[in-house]
Amino acid sequence: MGICFEEKRKIFKLDTDKTTYLIGLSPEGYVGHIYYGSRLVHPAGNSLLRMEEDPRTPSVNDREKGTFLDKFPMEYPTGGIGDYRESCLNVRDVHGCPGCELRYVSHRIYKGKEKLEGLPASFGVEEEVETLVITCADEVLGLTAELSYSAFAKENIITRSVRITNNGQQPFELEKVYSACLDMDNQDFEMISLHGAWARERHIQQGQLKYGKQLVSSLRGDSSHQEHPFFALVTPGTTQRQGEVYAMNFVYSGNFIAQAERTQYDTVRMVLGIHPENFGWHLEPGESFQSPEAVLTYSDEGLGRMTRSYHDFYRNHLIRSKYTHQKRPILINNWEATYFNFDTEKLVEIARQAKECGIEMLVMDDGWFGKRSFDDSSLGDWTVNEEKLPGGLSYLADQINALGMKLGIWFEPECISPDSDLYRAHPDWALQIPGRDATKSRCQYVLDFSRKEVRDYAYECVAKVLRGANIEYVKWDMNRQLSDMGSACLAADRMKELFHRNVLGVYEVQERLVTEFPDLLLENCSGGGARFDPGMLYYSPQIWCSDNTDAIERLMIQEGTALMYPLSAMGAHVSTCPNHAVGRTTPFATRGHVALAGTFGYELDITKLDPQEKAQIPEQVALYHKYNDLVREGDYYRLASWRENHRYDCWAVAAKDQSEILVTYVQVLAETKMQSRRIRLEGLAADGLYELEGTGCRCYGEELMKAGFLAPVFHGDFASGLYHFVRVE
Numbered sequence: 001m002g003i004c005f006e007e008k009r010k011i012f013k014l015d016t017d018k019t020t021y022l023i024g025l026s027p028e029g030y031v032g033h034i035y036y037g038s039r040l041v042h043p044a045g046n047s048l049l050r051m052e053e054d055p056r057t058p059s060v061n062d063r064e065k066g067t068f069l070d071k072f073p074m075e076y077p078t079g080g081i082g083d084y085r086e087s088c089l090n091v092r093d094v095h096g097c098p099g100c101e102l103r104y105v106s107h108r109i110y111k112g113k114e115k116l117e118g119l120p121a122s123f124g125v126e127e128e129v130e131t132l133v134i135t136c137a138d139e140v141l142g143l144t145a146e147l148s149y150s151a152f153a154k155e156n157i158i159t160r161s162v163r164i165t166n167n168g169q170q171p172f173e174l175e176k177v178y179s180a181c182l183d184m185d186n187q188d189f190e191m192i193s194l195h196g197a198w199a200r201e202r203h204i205q206q207g208q209l210k211y212g213k214q215l216v217s218s219l220r221g222d223s224s225h226q227e228h229p230f231f232a233l234v235t236p237g238t239t240q241r242q243g244e245v246y247a248m249n250f251v252y253s254g255n256f257i258a259q260a261e262r263t264q265y266d267t268v269r270m271v272l273g274i275h276p277e278n279f280g281w282h283l284e285p286g287e288s289f290q291s292p293e294a295v296l297t298y299s300d301e302g303l304g305r306m307t308r309s310y311h312d313f314y315r316n317h318l319i320r321s322k323y324t325h326q327k328r329p330i331l332i333n334n335w336e337a338t339y340f341n342f343d344t345e346k347l348v349e350i351a352r353q354a355k356e357c358g359i360e361m362l363v364m365d366d367g368w369f370g371k372r373s374f375d376d377s378s379l380g381d382w383t384v385n386e387e388k389l390p391g392g393l394s395y396l397a398d399q400i401n402a403l404g405m406k407l408g409i410w411f412e413p414e415c416i417s418p419d420s421d422l423y424r425a426h427p428d429w430a431l432q433i434p435g436r437d438a439t440k441s442r443c444q445y446v447l448d449f450s451r452k453e454v455r456d457y458a459y460e461c462v463a464k465v466l467r468g469a470n471i472e473y474v475k476w477d478m479n480r481q482l483s484d485m486g487s488a489c490l491a492a493d494r495m496k497e498l499f500h501r502n503v504l505g506v507y508e509v510q511e512r513l514v515t516e517f518p519d520l521l522l523e524n525c526s527g528g529g530a531r532f533d534p535g536m537l538y539y540s541p542q543i544w545c546s547d548n549t550d551a552i553e554r555l556m557i558q559e560g561t562a563l564m565y566p567l568s569a570m571g572a573h574v575s576t577c578p579n580h581a582v583g584r585t586t587p588f589a590t591r592g593h594v595a596l597a598g599t600f601g602y603e604l605d606i607t608k609l610d611p612q613e614k615a616q617i618p619e620q621v622a623l624y625h626k627y628n629d630l631v632r633e634g635d636y637y638r639l640a641s642w643r644e645n646h647r648y649d650c651w652a653v654a655a656k657d658q659s660e661i662l663v664t665y666v667q668v669l670a671e672t673k674m675q676s677r678r679i680r681l682e683g684l685a686a687d688g689l690y691e692l693e694g695t696g697c698r699c700y701g702e703e704l705m706k707a708g709f710l711a712p713v714f715h716g717d718f719a720s721g722l723y724h725f726v727r728v729e
């Protein structure tokens with residue numbers, strides 16, 4: 001178990017409970033990829049590197065070095081020397097020439113995992129994770145590349161990152177630094193990725209991998225609504241339960257590329273990293289560049305095991321907040337209730353009525369500061385608007401606390417309104433290109449977080465508010481994507497660093513926030529779910545999933561999000577109908593059932609709610625208290641997908657000790673001539689006897705998993721049911 005190096009055959013073996021990853025060295029020191037797949041007790045040999053086949057390795061057949069390099073399965077391919085597939089590292093030397101060639105120098109294996117400087121990254125203690133660092137060098141450039149691999153045994157995860165150091169005499173330019181590469185033989189792969197839009201995030205798509213390159217990416221400065229830093233290659237016929245899956249997810253919140261390339265030899269190269277367009281990094285002698293981390297997993301039991309590996313991994317080894325494994329307070333957010341139109345009296349009345357229904361926290365959303373009564377002003381002026389909130393935030397907090405409720409607040413610290421005192425005082429603090437009018441989006445610009453004084457200002461605005469009033473939750477929003485990438489403080493030859501420097505700036509400020517306020521419950525958000533990624537999960541245990549709160553639209557959004565992110569991280573609220581995003585009316589119960597698969601909360605004007613709906617809130621609150629431990633910590637099973645069958649949706653969460661399972665079934669559209677639907681469960685003890693709560697009906701786990709149970713027919717559209725099976729024997 002763990003990681004070892006077999007000196008004789010020069011093979012590194014990285015084991016997790018169910019997988020093995022093998023790396024081999026060529027005689028010249030090229031670092032090759034032998035195998036990633038199900039666990040091997042006896043390692044495969046490096047003959048799989050095909051070094052004995054023509055064109056053979058350069059030390060045997062130097063004449064065909066180019067052909068060799070264009071074919072050899074590389075762990076970390078470089079550009080400019082003859083491997084024409086997608087490279088992971090492109091470097092330009094002081095003469096302006098591109099080219100880099102990495103050869104093995106040494107390696108180090110240790111228990112545990114070191115932090116990545118300035119970046120979010122997974123963690124684990126010595127019993128949980130082992131790390132291999134392979135040091136390679138390009139002697140001409142004086143460049144050292146440290147390829148890091150950490151194997152998390154229990155979760156079947158391998159993380160990868162790369163650190164590039166200039167150990168030479170001359171500076172050079174990094175033009176591309178990816179984080180991970182996987183060279184494999186094609187197995188008729190199909191590619192799964194996530195696509196979307198504002199209020200339609202993370203829909204799953206799948207298609208045949210053809211010759212050439214297929215990719216998802218973002219050049220928007222964030223991980224984006226539109227595409228997602230995740231992809232998987234699967235063998236044909238892969239389902240939730242069967243098939244081989246190779247997946248990569250990126251612990252990064254900025255521009256990315258996730259690409260699969262099918263080559264002339266019918267091999268496949270999967271790469272993941274920071275998008276090279278509009279990226280560059282200047283390295284002076286002695287300086288280093290650290291790539292973000294990629295999270296890899298392999299499953300030979302379909303997508304279901306991939307999902308559960310990611311869920312466990314993120315819950316145990318990425319999300320640091322003390323709330324990760326705690327029930328969060330049920331909140332009510334006033335955004336869809338009031339938008340910008342509120343005052344203390346209105347908020348206190350919402351809180352009072354919410355409290356009566358069992359809700360525990362009021363979150364005051366956008367509009368409490370400066371002179372903001374619409375989205376066109378005041379970002380940057382984080383002082384309370386006393387016309388709306390006389391007595392200020394501490395008075396409001398006192399009023400809310402006096403009701404027995406907690407108070408939370410909204411910020412958008414990375415943006416600046418042209419109509420703000422901050423912009424009038426510091427117009428150069430906005431990202432902009434000299435001589436050009438910067439592009440406004442939602443009437444705002446983006447602050448230049450590459451500058452320390454700007455980050456300090458933004459941080460102090462948030463911290464001052466938190467120091468001055470009893471506020472226990474922050475929703476950190478970011479409502480536009482980046483453009484006009486110019487900074488008043490970066491030299492021309494460093495301007496290509498700006499996208500990445502901005503991401504690093506956001507991480508630094510959030511790190512300060514969670515360090516000074518360790519008890520704060522932080523929820524990230526970005527115009528809904530434009531930055532729902534592992535990078536942000538390092539700082540906040542939950543992220544607002546989407547501005548679309550319609551229960552039916554949420555089925556696909558939450559299915560895609562839960563493909564790799566735990567339900568405990570998905571911000572999900574019950575809102576009012578007709579839904580503000582799509583105008584649909586769904587039963588209040590269904591809205592509750594769908595939100596229970598996330599953090600759970602409300603986003604509506606409870607003072608105007610239909611009394612019959614309002615009467616259901618205490619029941620839903622009780623369901624939350626009853627099931628949240630299970631939903632937050634259990635094993636998630638996707639049992640049916642409306643996306644695929646166009647009829648119904650169904651998922652379940654089983655306790656790790658197999659003592660209970662909660663099934664959520666959404667019928668979606670009603671039809672004539674319907675009969676009940678047979679649902680086969682997973683994650684139970686075959687010989688355990690389970691009772692369907694409230695019915696007295698008992699079945700063995702074997703029957704429930706192999707034959708299934710019947711979800712009843714509902715009358716009317718969008719109806720849903722919860723089914724709780726508890727082990728009685």
Ligand code: GLA
Nearest residue numbers: 335365366525526527528547
């Ligand atoms: C974004 C968020 C919403 C709300 C608004 C406020 O769109 O996703 O939930 O906070 O901003 O402007």
